[in-house]
């Protein structure tokens with residue numbers, strides 16, 4: 001799986017970091033930083049939750 005971010009949509013809510021701190025980092029008052037754009041499959045539940053709960057739908061999950 002591969003994560004893409006639309007930084008125009010990201011508003012720094014940090015829900016993604018809450019769900020998957022191994023993959024997303026959101027510094028205070030900044031936009032998301034994807035630490036691992038192609039995370040291992042065992043992180044799928046956390047990553048899927050992060051994508052689902054992003055309030056601005058800035059995250060997309062692509063399968064190869």
Ligand code: SF4
Pocket residue numbers: 009010011012013014015016017026031032053054055056057058059
């Ligand atoms: S949850 Fe969405 S809007 Fe919030 S920091 Fe993550 S990507 Fe950005």
